[in-house]
Amino acid sequence: MIKLNYPKFWQTNSWLSLLLTPASWIYLLFGKIRLWVTKPIKIPAFVICVGNITVGGSGKTQIVKWLCQNLQPKYNILVVTKGYGSNLKQAKIVSAQDLASNVGDEAKLLSSYSNVIAARSPQEALPLIKEAKPEIVIFDDGLQNPGFIKDMNILAINTERGFGNQKIFPAGPLRQTHHSVDARIDCNILIGNKPLNTLINTKSPCFNAQIEAENYKSTKNYLAFSGIANPNSFFDLLNSLSFKVKHTISFPDHYNYGPKDIKTLLNNAKQKSLHLITTEKDYVKLQNMVNIEYLPVNLKIDNDKELIKFIYEKITISN
Numbered sequence: 001m002i003k004l005n006y007p008k009f010w011q012t013n014s015w016l017s018l019l020l021t022p023a024s025w026i027y028l029l030f031g032k033i034r035l036w037v038t039k040p041i042k043i044p045a046f047v048i049c050v051g052n053i054t055v056g057g058s059g060k061t062q063i064v065k066w067l068c069q070n071l072q073p074k075y076n077i078l079v080v081t082k083g084y085g086s087n088l089k090q091a092k093i094v095s096a097q098d099l100a101s102n103v104g105d106e107a108k109l110l111s112s113y114s115n116v117i118a119a120r121s122p123q124e125a126l127p128l129i130k131e132a133k134p135e136i137v138i139f140d141d142g143l144q145n146p147g148f149i150k151d152m153n154i155l156a157i158n159t160e161r162g163f164g165n166q167k168i169f170p171a172g173p174l175r176q177t178h179h180s181v182d183a184r185i186d187c188n189i190l191i192g193n194k195p196l197n198t199l200i201n202t203k204s205p206c207f208n209a210q211i212e213a214e215n216y217k218s219t220k221n222y223l224a225f226s227g228i229a230n231p232n233s234f235f236d237l238l239n240s241l242s243f244k245v246k247h248t249i250s251f252p253d254h255y256n257y258g259p260k261d262i263k264t265l266l267n268n269a270k271q272k273s274l275h276l277i278t279t280e281k282d283y284v285k286l287q288n289m290v291n292i293e294y295l296p297v298n299l300k301i302d303n304d305k306e307l308i309k310f311i312y313e314k315i316t317i318s319n
Contacts, residue, residue, distance in 0.1 A: 006055065006056045006161070006173065006229065006230065009165075010055075010164040010165055010167075010172050010173045011161070011164050011165060012165055013165050013167075014165075017165055017167050017171040017172055018171070019171075020170045020171040021167065021171045023170050023171065024167060024168035024169065024170065024171045024172075025168075027168060027169055027170070028168055028176075031144065031176065034146060035146045038146040038147050040146055040147055040148050040149050041122060041123060041126060041147065041148050041149070042148075042149050043122065043126070043129060043137050043148055043149065044129065044130055044133075045078070045129065045133075045134050045135060045136055045137045046135065046136045046137070046151050046152070046315050046316060046317055047136075047137050047138075047139065047148065047149065047150050047151045047152070048067065048136060048137070048138045048139070048150075048151065048152045048153075048154065048311075049138075049139045049141075049142050049143055049150040049152070049153050049154070050063045050064050050067070050138065050139065050140055050141070050154045050156060051139075051141055051142055051143025051144070051153065051154070051155060051156065052141075052143065052155065052156045052157065052158075052175075053143065053144075053155070053163070053174055053175050053176050053177075053178055053181055054157075054158070054161070054163060054164065054173040054174055054175060055169055055173045055174075055175060055229075056158075056161070056173060056229040056230055056253070057158065057228055057229030057230040057233070057253070058156040058157060058158040058191065058229075059156050059158060059189070059191040059209070059211065059299070060140055060141055060156045061106050061109065061110065061140055061281070062191070062211060062297070062298075062299040063154060063156055063189055063191075063209075063299060064079060064110060064138055064140045065109075065110060065113050065298075065299065066298075066299045066301065067138055067311075068110070068113040068114040068138070069113060070304075070308055071136060071311070072113075072114065074312075075135045075136045075315070075317075076133075076134045076135045076136070077114045077115070077134060077135070077136050077137075077138065078114065078115050078116075078117065078129065078132055078134035078136070078137050078138070079110050079113075079114045079115070079116045079117070079137075079138045079139075079140060080116075080117045080118075080119060080122070080125050080129070080137060080138070080139050080140070080142075081103075081104055081106045081107040081110065081116060081117075081118055081119075081139075081140045081141070082104065082106075082118070082119065082120060082121075082140075082141060082142075083103055083104035083107055083118040083119070083120065084104050084105070084106065084254045085104060085105065085253075085254025085255070085256060086100065086101055086102055086103055086104040086105075086107075086118070086256075087101060087102060088102065088103055088104065088118055088119075088120065090124065091117060091118065091119035091120070091124040091125050091127070091128055092117070092118055092119075092128070093115065093116070093117055093128060093132070094107045094108065094111040094115075094116040094117070094118055095111075096111070098111075099285075099287070100256070100284045100285040101256050101285065103116075103118040104118055104254070105254060105281050105282070105284055105285055106140055106281070108284040108285075109280060109281055109284050110140065114138075115132065115134070117129065117132075121145075121147060122139070122142070122145070122147050122148035123147060123148075135317050136315065136317075143155070143181065143184075144175050144176060150184075151314075151316070152186045152311070152314050152315075153181075153184050153185050153186050154185075154186065154187055154188075154189060155181070155185045155187070155188045155189070155204075156189055156191065157188060157189065157190045157191065157196065158191055158192055158230070158233075159190050159191065159192035159193070159194045159195070159196045160192045160194050160230075160233065161173070161230070162194075162196055163178065182203070182204075185204045186204060186314060187204050187205045187206070187207065187307070187310060188204055188205070188206045188207070189206075189207050189209050189301065189307075190206055190207070190208050190209065191209045191210065191211060191299070192210065193210060205310060207301055207302060207303060207304075207306075207307050208301070208302045209299055209300060209301040209302065210299075210300050211233070211237065211297050211298075211299060211300075212297060212298055212299075212300045213237065213241055213295055213296065213297050214296040214297065214298060216241075216295060216296060217241075218243060218244075218293075219244070220244065220274075220275045221244045221246050221273065221274050221275065222238070222243055222244060222245050222246065222247075222274055222275050222276070222277045223245075223246065223247045223248070223249065223265070223268060223269045223272060223274040223275070223276055223277075224238055224243075224245045224247075224248045224249075224276075224277050224278065225248065225249040225250070225251065225265060225276065225277075225278050225282070226249075226250060226251065226278055226279050226282055227250075227251030227252060227253065227254065227255030227257070227282055227285075228253060228279055228281055228282065229253040231248070231250040231251070232250075234278075234279050234295070235248050237295070237297070238277070238295065243277070246272065246274055247268075247272060247274060249265070249268075255282075255285075256285060257282075257285055257286060262286065262289070265292075266291065275293065276291065276292045276293065277292070277293045277294065277295060278292060278293075278294050278295075279294060279295060279297075280294045280295070280296060280297065282294070
């Protein structure tokens with residue numbers, strides 16, 4: 001995964017994106033070479049890959065969480081994440097004792113909803129998958145990874161950012177063109193309330209969705225902070241819920257908060273007479289600090305029963 005802040009020029013056709021276009025050609029070339037030289041492995045389960053084609057947050061983890069909640073009653077589910085931003089040394093099944101700094105914030109968050117393996121690659125995860133014998137393995141990310149065979153691909157799209165200037169990294173936010181992935185996508189989940197102004201694969205069904213907060217109201221004054229790919233989406237959500245956000249602080253994606261960071265946040269909030277609030281994804285890295293709140297959210301999918309039916313019809317389980 002490419003780990004960096006989302007620059008403003010990725011949303012426009014600027015001189016900077018034009019200047020970086022040759023680097024995009026090199027990026028695409030390395031992707032093609034990787035595709036040519038990699039022999040994909042077969043996972044002994046039905047594999048659902050939740051991916052995106054842009055750099056930065058698109059809501060993949062919320063989709064994986066939704067899948068776990070809706071498939072778990074019927075199937076034995078296992079989730080595989082990459083341990084982004086952690087010091088993960090080898091593949092492991094995530095336990096309640098694991099810290100997010102050791103397995104990744106996504107792995108820690110999702111372990112509340114399913115069994116989770118944190119692994120740098122599908123190859124590293126394979127022995128643990130074989131040992132667990134799940135019926136369905138859900139990969140959080142991996143659409144661009146040619147190292148494993150996918151039975152179903154779900155494309156997550158953030159409608160607020162869309163595909164930006166539609167240029168390949170680093171000239172734009174695309175990890176690949178949407179035309180190059182169209183034939184492999186089984187369905188699209190469009191997260192956000194903004195109409196998508198870019199054509200996507202119309203042969204695959206599209207489902208609209210929104211990130212919604214659980215019943216959580218407060219009249220306090222807040223300092224909101226976050227280290228997710230798109231912190232503004234969290235701040236905007238708080239404002240839409242009429243939270244009194246007086247100050248915001250953004251950290252890099254998958255940021256691991258150290259004691260100094262936490263002390264600074266607490267001091268800033270105290271000096272401004274504010275309460276601290278963050279995302280659940282950030283909160284799992286704070287070791288349940290009682291003087292920091294988090295906003296619980298869920299993915300609400302329009303026509304969710306239709307999507308569940310669509311997925312069930314795609315699933316084939318080998319005995």
